[in-house]
Structures are given as structure tokens and as C-alpha cells.
Amino acid sequence: MRRYVIRRLIGIIPVMLGVIFVTMLTIELIPxxxxxxxxxxxxxxxxxxxxxxxxxxxxPLPVRYVKYVAxxxxxxxxxxxxxxxxxxxxxxxxxxxxxxxxVAAMALAIVAGVVVGVISAVRPYGVIDSIARVLALIGLxxxxxxxxxxxxxxxxxxxxxFPVGGTGSWKHYVLPAVxxxxxxxxxxxxxxxxxxxxxxxxxxxxxxxxxGLRGASIIxxxxxxxxxxPVMSVVGLQFGQLLGGAVLxxxxxxxxxxxxxxxxxxxxxxxxxxQGAVLTFAMAFVLxxxxxxxxxxxxxxxxxxx
Amino acid sequence: MHISTRExxxxxxxxxxxxxxxxxxxxxxxxxxVRNRLALAGLxxxxxxxxxxxxxPVIAPKDPAASTLADARARxxxxxxxxxxxxxxxxxxxxxxxxxxxxxxAVLAVGAATLVGGGxxxxxxxxxxxxDEVLMRLMDILLAFPYLLLAIAIVSALGSGVEKxxxxxxxxxxxxxxxxxxxxxxxxxxxxxxxAARALGARTPRLLLVHxxxxxxAPIIVFASLYMANAILLEAALSFLGLGxxxxxxxxxxMVASGRDFLRVDPHVTTFPGIAIMITVLGFNLxxxxxxxAMDPRLRNRF
Numbered sequence: 001m002r003r004y005v006i007r008r009l010i011g012i013i014p015v016m017l018g019v020i021f022v023t024m025l026t027i028e029l030i031p032x033x034x035x036x037x038x039x040x041x042x043x044x045x046x047x048x049x050x051x052x053x054x055x056x057x058x059x060p061l062p063v064r065y066v067k068y069v070a071x072x073x074x075x076x077x078x079x080x081x082x083x084x085x086x087x088x089x090x091x092x093x094x095x096x097x098x099x100x101x102x103v104a105a106m107a108l109a110i111v112a113g114v115v116v117g118v119i120s121a122v123r124p125y126g127v128i129d130s131i132a133r134v135l136a137l138i139g140l141x142x143x144x145x146x147x148x149x150x151x152x153x154x155x156x157x158x159x160x161x162f163p164v165g166g167t168g169s170w171k172h173y174v175l176p177a178v179x180x181x182x183x184x185x186x187x188x189x190x191x192x193x194x195x196x197x198x199x200x201x202x203x204x205x206x207x208x209x210x211x212g213l214r215g216a217s218i219i220x221x222x223x224x225x226x227x228x229x230p231v232m233s234v235v236g237l238q239f240g241q242l243l244g245g246a247v248l249x250x251x252x253x254x255x256x257x258x259x260x261x262x263x264x265x266x267x268x269x270x271x272x273x274x275q276g277a278v279l280t281f282a283m284a285f286v287l288x289x290x291x292x293x294x295x296x297x298x299x300x301x302x303x304x305x306x
Numbered sequence: 307m308h309i310s311t312r313e314x315x316x317x318x319x320x321x322x323x324x325x326x327x328x329x330x331x332x333x334x335x336x337x338x339x340v341r342n343r344l345a346l347a348g349l350x351x352x353x354x355x356x357x358x359x360x361x362x363p364v365i366a367p368k369d370p371a372a373s374t375l376a377d378a379r380a381r382x383x384x385x386x387x388x389x390x391x392x393x394x395x396x397x398x399x400x401x402x403x404x405x406x407x408x409x410x411x412a413v414l415a416v417g418a419a420t421l422v423g424g425g426x427x428x429x430x431x432x433x434x435x436x437x438d439e440v441l442m443r444l445m446d447i448l449l450a451f452p453y454l455l456l457a458i459a460i461v462s463a464l465g466s467g468v469e470k471x472x473x474x475x476x477x478x479x480x481x482x483x484x485x486x487x488x489x490x491x492x493x494x495x496x497x498x499x500x501x502a503a504r505a506l507g508a509r510t511p512r513l514l515l516v517h518x519x520x521x522x523x524a525p526i527i528v529f530a531s532l533y534m535a536n537a538i539l540l541e542a543a544l545s546f547l548g549l550g551x552x553x554x555x556x557x558x559x560x561m562v563a564s565g566r567d568f569l570r571v572d573p574h575v576t577t578f579p580g581i582a583i584m585i586t587v588l589g590f591n592l593x594x595x596x597x598x599x600a601m602d603p604r605l606r607n608r609f
Binding site: 016018021022023025026030134142143144146147152157210243245247251252262266274281285 | 588
């Protein structure tokens with residue numbers, strides 16, 4: 001197990017090197033000059049040259065790449081062009097907000113998705129199953145930015161049940177987390193249902209029935225655990241959706257997180273900030289998927305990592 | 307020589323009507339599809355959408371760009387069936403024209419991703435060894451970007467607009483198509499009929515084009531249909547953030563965003579374009595689900 005974890009952690013390194021390269025390459029291709037943007041139209045050429053040198057933009061891409069990677073390895077993500085603060089500090093300030101929002105949405109999505117999926121699978125093709133499946137499809141077809149705005153109107157403006165935006169009490173979490181979780185609830189409930197139905201056809205379920213167990217207890221005690229492995233692999237992918245979706249929900253609910261910081265960076269052409277933010281998102285995504293792979297051994301004790 | 311297999315599934319139009327032979331595989335597919343009411347609903351939505359996009363100038367009650375500032379944010383009425391937006395433009399007409407942008411971006415992006423991603427998956431799966439390793443590690447890098455962020459990075463680099471948005475959506479979809487196609491190729495290339503063809507002296511291009519590709523078309527069609535839904539959502543999200551399609555072009559995501567500032571007083575400006583997105587995405591999801599269940603029920607758990 002320990003060796004497996006170490007091997008997987010080492011395996012992350014080339015992926016991150018690739019992520020940095022792709023990000024830098026896209027920034028390199030920006031039409032428009034970040035230096036000219038920052039100094040405005042009346043800048044003197046020598047000013048521009050000085051700033052270009054300061055940002056290291058006078059160096060060719062491979063040189064900048066190696067330098068950036070070396071900096072990242074020592075925990076230095078550069079300075080934000082917009083605020084001149086270290087990017088690491090900018091990210092550190094807002095990152096917990098995004099992580100908490102994403103984790104809250106994930107927890108909601110797993111619980112609601114599995115519950116709906118189980119309810120569906122108890123009587124497949126029945127009335128409740130049909131309703132649940134259509135609702136799941138509608139859920140995963142909704143654009144979260146629109147769902148967020150509709151919820152904002154109904155629950156914050158019209159009924160005044162929840163705050164319009166920002167952070168603070170638990171009430172601030174409800175609307176953003178529900179909006180963010182809705183598509184994932186749809187996807188996870190579909191996955192749970194079909195995975196459960198597969199497992200229900202297995203021999204050990206027939207044995208459980210034969211020894212007289214009732215439907216509900218067969219599902220919760222025998223089938224669900226076995227059906228969770230495919231569901232968990234989807235959870236890993238969904239976390240990427242949630243991190244990306246956070247960009248949208250944070251924008252709508254004025255949530256001071258990394259998503260909003262990224263969008264602000266894009267509009268300000270603050271490529272150093274965007275680069276650091278995208279790298280952080282990717283790192284979180286890869287690490288969470290590693291955690292989920294490790295959870296398989298917990299769900300199914302037959303799985304060993306050696 | 308031609309070796310036909312149980313897996314070969316066609317979607318020829320002739321086969322989608324009444325099958326001549328009672329138990330042809332294509333007839334089975336069509337029969338299963340037609341029996342599925344949700345799948346038919348999906349097909350209906352998608353066809354309707356295509357007609358709407360093509361015939362937009364005929365259907366739209368007003369000029370989507372004509373603004374009457376006096377009617378800004380007018381409520382739905384006989385004059386403006388779904389109301390008017392913040393510049394006094396007819397929302398219904400803009401939704402109808404917006405379907406062009408949504409479909410254009412999604413069709414081009416998914417088409418490009420099918421060719422490029424499918425090609426990569428085909429080569430990686432068939433060649434195996436270091437080629438497979440290198441290609442799939444490259445795809446892993448693209449997959450390490452959470453959902454919207456690769457597209458944001460790309461659009462922030464390439465700039466915004468319809469073409470750039472299409473490229474961003476396509477690049478986002480490529481690794482997913484590569485993975486699915488590779489998985490299919492891996493199982494197919496060890497099948498007896500492929501091994502037999504190889505033993506008879508068939509070369510790699512023939513094995514790929516004649517024996518393997520026809521058998522992965524069914525899953526690709528299903529996957530492409532489901533990815534149409536995702537591509538439409540992604541374009542809408544990028545445009546909503548202001549990083550995708552730019553005004554004055556009518557994009558549904560952009561329309562939702564333009565109503566944001568008046569959400570408290572005039573929610574209709576935001577609501578209707580969002581419903582258009584939802585129905586469209588639902589249509590492609592229903593169609594994809596229906597095709598999957600009709601073509602190969604065993605695929606149910608794979609995507």
C-alpha cells in the first residue's frame with residue numbers, strides 16, 4: 001500500500017510537468033502583449049523592455065519553462081501582474097473557500113445521488129424509477145450557471161430564505177452547493193442505479209434472497225458495497241466537473257474562491273495568476289483522484305495495492 | 307474477403323424504416339429505438355432544433371439584432387412572445403438564432419474531436435507498446451485539467467469568438483474520444499475474426515479500416531451524441547463568463563449573462579435562454595441514451 005501510494009505520487013510529477021507546459025504554451029499564444037497591456041499606450045520602449053525582462057518574457061519558452069518548473073518545485077508561483085503579490089499568497093487566501101464549496105457539493109451529490117439511485121433500483125422500470133430517471137436526466141442537462149441564477153431569484157430575491165452571495169454562515173453554502181451539485185446528483189444516481197442492477201443479477205444476491213433476506217436489506221448490506229466501485233470512479237471524474245463548475249457558481253454567488261480569481265485573472269490578462277490558478281486546480285483534481293483510487297481498497301477489501 | 311460479425315451494426319436509412327429481413331441487426335436497433343418513448347422524444351427535440359437553426363430567418367418573428375430601446379426588458383406579451391432583452395431585442399428571435407451558434411459550435415467541435423481523438427485512440431489501441439504509452443500519457447495531461455479550466459486557459463490564450471470557442475471545446479473533448487475508442491479497439495483487436503484476418507495476411511491499414519473501424523462506429527455515435535450535449539453546455543458556460551461567443555452575436559450563454567444585472571426585477575431575460583439550453587441538452591442526452599440502449603445494451607455502464 002505504502003509503495004503504491006509513493007509510486008502514484010511520483011507518477012503525478014510528469015502529469016504536472018505536462019500541465020505546466022500546456023498552460024505556458026497557451027499563454028505564449030495569447031494574441032496581444034501582456035507587457036503593453038500593463039503599461040498602457042504611452043509607455044516608452046525602454047520601460048517595456050525593462051518590464052519584459054523583469055517578467056522574464058524576453059527569454060525563449062523552453063528557458064522560461066525550466067525556470068518556472070524550478071520555481072514551482074520550491075513553492076514559488078511568481079507574482080501577480082495585477083496586484084504584485086505572490087501568486088501563492090493570492091491562491092492561499094481564496095483556495096479554502098473553493099475546496100470547502102466543492103467538497104460540500106460532492107458530499108451532497110454522493111448522498112443524494114446514491115439515495116436516488118437505490119430508490120430507483122429497488123423497483124426498476126416502476127413509476128418511481130421512471131420519475132427518478134427523468135429527473136436525473138433533467139438535472140444533468142441543466143447549465144449550472146442558469147440553475148444558480150434561477151435559485152438566486154427564487155430563494156434569495158423572492159422568498160428571501162438565503163443570502164444573495166458571499167460567505168459567512170451555513171446559509172451561504174446552500175444555494176451555491178446545491179447548484180453545483182445538481183448535475184452530479186443526476187450522473188451519480190444513474191450510475192448507482194445501473195451498477196446496482198448489474199450486481200443484483202449476481203449469484204451471491206440470489207443466495208441472499210434464498211436465505212430469506214428482504215429486498216431492502218439485500219441492497220444495503222450486500223449489493224450496495226459491491227456496486228460502489230464504478231460509482232466511485234465516476235465520483236473522481238465528477239470532482240473535476242465540480243472544480244470547473246466552481247468557476248461558474250463562484251461568479252454567480254460572489255463567492256471569494258479560486259474560480260472567481262481565475263476569471264478575474266483572465267480578464268486582467270494576468271497570465272502569471274491564471275497559470276498558478278490552473279495549476280492548483282489540476283493538482284487538486286489529480287490528488288483527489290488518487291485518494292479515490294485508494295478508497296477502493298476500503299470499499300472492497302479484496303482489492304490490494306502492492 | 308469480408309467477414310461479417312454479430313457486432314457489425316449499421317444505421318443505414320433504409321434499415322431505420324421497416325426492415326426487410328425480420329431479424330437483421332439494424333432492424334433490431336430500429337425496433338428497440340422506436341419502442342423507447344424517451345429516445346423518440348430526444349430525436350424529436352434534436353430534429354426540431356436542427357429545423358429551427360436552418361430556418362431561423364423564416365421562423366423568427368423579428369430581427370434578432372433590431373433593438374427598440376423603449377421596449378427594453380419588456381415583459382412577455384403578444385408583441386414580444388418571450389419578452390425583450392436589456393436592449394429591447396426580441397428574446398424569442400434571439401433564442402431561435404442562438405440555436406445556430408449552439409449547434410454550429412457543438413457539431414464542429416464534436417466532429418473534430420471524433421476525427422482527431424478517434425484517430426489517436428485507434429492508433430494507440432492498435433499499436434500498443436510505447437506509442438500507446440506516449441499518446442495516452444499526453445491525453446492524461448489534457449484530462450488533468452478540471453472541466454472548464456482547460457477551455458478557459460485555451461480561450462484566454464487564443465482569444466474569444468465562435469472559432470476560438472469551437473477549438474477550445476474540441477480540444478477539451480479530444481482526450482475523452484481517444485480513451486473510448488482506444489478501449490473499444492483493445493477489446494476488438496484480440497477477437498477471433500480480427501486474428502483470423504491477420505493470419506490470412508491482412509495488413510494494418512486493412513485491419514483498422516475494414517475490420518475494426520466499422521465495429522466501433524456504434525459506440526462512437528452514442529458517445530458523440532452524449533458529447534453534443536456536453537459541448538453545448540461548455541459553449542454556453544464559456545459565453546456566460548464572457549470568454550466565448552461575443553456580442554452582438556446571439557448565444558444562449560451570453561443571453562443568460564446579459565439578464566444577470568436585472569435578475570431581481572426582470573427574471574425573464576435570464577430564464578428563457580436558459581430553458582432553451584436545458585431542452586437542447588436534454589434532447590441530445592435522451593437521443594444518446596436511446597441510441598446506446600438500442601444499439602448495444604451492454605454499453606450501458608461504460609459511458
